[in-house]
Amino acid sequence: MQTFHHQDTGSEDFRQNTMDEKWADDDEFSTPQITQNADGTKTIVTHRMDDGKKYKRSVTIKNQSVTEKVLNCVAERSKWTKYGKELGAPPGPNRMTTTIGEDIVFVLGLKSDQPEEEVEEEEAAAAAPRVGEDKGVKCRLCQGPHFTSKCPYKETLGGSTAAGGMGRSLGGDEPAGAAKTGGYVPPHLRNKGPGGPGGPGGAAGGRSDDDDELTLRVTNLSEEATDDDLRRMFGKYGMINRVYVAKDRDTGRPRGFAFVTYTLKSHAQAALEAMDGHGFDNLIMKVDYSKKRN
Amino acid sequence: MRPILLQGHERPLTQLKYNREGDLLFSVARDKTICVWYSHNGERLGTLEGSGGANFSVDADPTTTIVATGSADQTARLWDIKTGKTIHSWNFKTTVKRVEFSPDGTKLIVLSEKMMGYPGGISVFNVKADVNATQETEPIMDIKPEEGADKFSFAVWSYGGKYIITAHADGSLSKYDGATGEFIASTQIHEEKFPITDLQPSPDKTYVITSSKDKTARLTDVDSLKLLKTYKTDTSMNSACITSKKDFVILGGGQDAKDVTTTSSRDGKFEARFYHKIFEDEVGRVKGHFGPLNCVVAHPNGGSYASGGEEGYIRIHHFDPSYFDFTYDVERFAAKE
Numbered sequence: 001m002q003t004f005h006h007q008d009t010g011s012e013d014f015r016q017n018t019m020d021e022k023w024a025d026d027d028e029f030s031t032p033q034i035t036q037n038a039d040g041t042k043t044i045v046t047h048r049m050d051d052g053k054k055y056k057r058s059v060t061i062k063n064q065s066v067t068e069k070v071l072n073c074v075a076e077r078s079k080w081t082k083y084g085k086e087l088g089a090p091p092g093p094n095r096m097t098t099t100i101g102e103d104i105v106f107v108l109g110l111k112s113d114q115p116e117e118e119v120e121e122e123e124a125a126a127a128a129p130r131v132g133e134d135k136g137v138k139c140r141l142c143q144g145p146h147f148t149s150k151c152p153y154k155e156t157l158g159g160s161t162a163a164g165g166m167g168r169s170l171g172g173d174e175p176a177g178a179a180k181t182g183g184y185v186p187p188h189l190r191n192k193g194p195g196g197p198g199g200p201g202g203a204a205g206g207r208s209d210d211d212d213e214l215t216l217r218v219t220n221l222s223e224e225a226t227d228d229d230l231r232r233m234f235g236k237y238g239m240i241n242r243v244y245v246a247k248d249r250d251t252g253r254p255r256g257f258a259f260v261t262y263t264l265k266s267h268a269q270a271a272l273e274a275m276d277g278h279g280f281d282n283l284i285m286k287v288d289y290s291k292k293r294n
Numbered sequence: 295m296r297p298i299l300l301q302g303h304e305r306p307l308t309q310l311k312y313n314r315e316g317d318l319l320f321s322v323a324r325d326k327t328i329c330v331w332y333s334h335n336g337e338r339l340g341t342l343e344g345s346g347g348a349n350f351s352v353d354a355d356p357t358t359t360i361v362a363t364g365s366a367d368q369t370a371r372l373w374d375i376k377t378g379k380t381i382h383s384w385n386f387k388t389t390v391k392r393v394e395f396s397p398d399g400t401k402l403i404v405l406s407e408k409m410m411g412y413p414g415g416i417s418v419f420n421v422k423a424d425v426n427a428t429q430e431t432e433p434i435m436d437i438k439p440e441e442g443a444d445k446f447s448f449a450v451w452s453y454g455g456k457y458i459i460t461a462h463a464d465g466s467l468s469k470y471d472g473a474t475g476e477f478i479a480s481t482q483i484h485e486e487k488f489p490i491t492d493l494q495p496s497p498d499k500t501y502v503i504t505s506s507k508d509k510t511a512r513l514t515d516v517d518s519l520k521l522l523k524t525y526k527t528d529t530s531m532n533s534a535c536i537t538s539k540k541d542f543v544i545l546g547g548g549q550d551a552k553d554v555t556t557t558s559s560r561d562g563k564f565e566a567r568f569y570h571k572i573f574e575d576e577v578g579r580v581k582g583h584f585g586p587l588n589c590v591v592a593h594p595n596g597g598s599y600a601s602g603g604e605e606g607y608i609r610i611h612h613f614d615p616s617y618f619d620f621t622y623d624v625e626r627f628a629a630k631e
Binding site for chain 1: 295296297298299300301302315317318327332335336337338339340341342343358376377378568575577578580581582609611613614615616617619620621622
């Protein structure tokens with residue numbers, strides 16, 4: 001086994017810049033003032049003159065070393081020089097060939113009974129426009145169970161109302177459901193059908209309103225708590241979809257709260273009951289739904 | 295999960311392959327480029343230059359010293375992985391559709407296509423995993439399909455190099471002795487009118503997975519040639535692989551390439567599908583490609599997988615921790631007791 005040490009050198013570019021630009025004639029401005037903070041971070045303050053104006057730049061960084069163990073042969077291969085179309089290319093991925101794709105929510109789950117429900121729904125939706133006797137569809141001309149535009153007596157009865165009913169007839173052509181409720185529906189309230197939002201069985205994934213009932217907010221959490229700790233503690237009550245420990249943007253230190261998302265409501269409920277008031281690292285955790293249910 | 299997109303090819307991907315440790319990923323496509331990638335970050339180590347046509351197959355030997363490729367320029371070549379230089383080339387009468395090293399790395403299967411009046415077949419060569427050695431020019435054995443059997447489409451070695459398992463265009467699998475090349479048995483696995491589109495061994499090479507245009511992927515035991523599992527989908531399948539660590543199989547496919555332009559990508563079903571290996575249930579899908587998936591391959595340690603599409607992109611997916619947490623209720627209960 002061989003050990004690699006990666007050092008996160010957030011400050012490197014920065015120093016490079018100051019050296020390249022040669023601010024040697026104004027030494028007191030170019031010397032970075034490095035302050036070691038109590039939480040393990042460093043603050044580097046530099047000044048520079050540009051067009052007679054003085055600029056101050058303050059950067060807060062944290063060095064983190066990540067150790068990765070790999071087989072000897074793999075370590076050996078990672079040092080090979082590039083060839084072919086990559087001949088002479090610097091180490092590290094080439095942006096021409098290698099890019100990072102968009103984040104994919106990949107949630108494993110069984111389809112369970114939801115697909116059947118969905119199929120029924122689809123069938124119902126397919127059947128509705130064809131079979132007029134369904135609830136709500138009523139001809140404004142003859143009061144029959146069909147859309148106004150499809151009315152067999154349109155020619156004879158339609159003439160009298162045509163002028164006044166133009167605007168309304170547009171609405172009448174819509175399928176029954178939309179015509180009934182009418183008006184603007186905000187995005188977060190759309191698709192609130194019986195099957196609920198979300199892809200087939202949630203297999204395809206995607207955030208939805210249901211997440212609020214699947215997500216627990218854990219507050220008064222120890223700063224030492226990691227993703228893994230939470231997974232271990234909360235994983236007892238069911239499969240966890242996602243764990244998010246809120247961290248400070250600058251220092252990377254946990255901020256004392258986290259979110260845990262389950263795949264099933266019953267699991268979230270069980271975890272809520274068991275873990276609310278549970279002690280971890282000298283603190284009593286408070287567990288609640290991420291959003292109060294109405 | 296953030297996939298890594300690799301754009302090294304201009305034509306549809308034909309095969310992806312990890313080396314034994316999984317740190318390198320080899321890719322071939324219907325263009326002349328053969329790419330070698332570091333699988334953890336998608337960095338390209340280099341390209342193997344010199345192939346005269348589309349490439350259909352690639353495989354690295356267990357020591358990751360040499361890599362074999364099969365090409366439409368009617369050659370099978372050996373390359374030095376470290377420098378990217380050709381070290382040997384065998385000429386055939388027809389396109390080379392598949393190459394594979396035996397588990398011990400001493401033999402190489404070369405499968406040539408039946409076309410232009412030539413019967414094609416499987417040739418097995420002795421190879422030395424040494425870039426300076428002279429390779430043997432004549433095969434140690436030639437295998438032709440049995441009387442009445444359809445042409446070979448794919449071939450893999452079983453555990454210990456004991457058998458050679460071949461897939462035929464008519465949906466059947468055959469078994470040949472790995473040492474003598476003698477025919478042992480044959481069985482119809484997939485529906486007869488649909489060709490098999492991929493054949494990959496399990497990590498321990500005791501069973502194989504096949505995908506077919508009949509919209510299924512199936513597991514077959516190597517020893518008994520018995521059908522073990524069937525994974526049913528709603529579209530034709532181009533590739534299937536078996537993951538380690540978790541009991542899943544990954545299937546890739548989608549609508550035929552010729553129909554792609556006539557429909558929207560949403561209807562094309564260009565998704566990698568995860569099925570539970572034992573229970574045969576679909577447990578998840580990964581979107582991303584905008585053409586049919588031509589090949590899916592699982593990392594040897596089960597922590598990631600790569601897929602190659604008809605559109606020429608490769609996507610490497612490193613799984614999130616939640617992927618490893620997924621268990622069936624029965625599995626959880628079993629673990630508790």
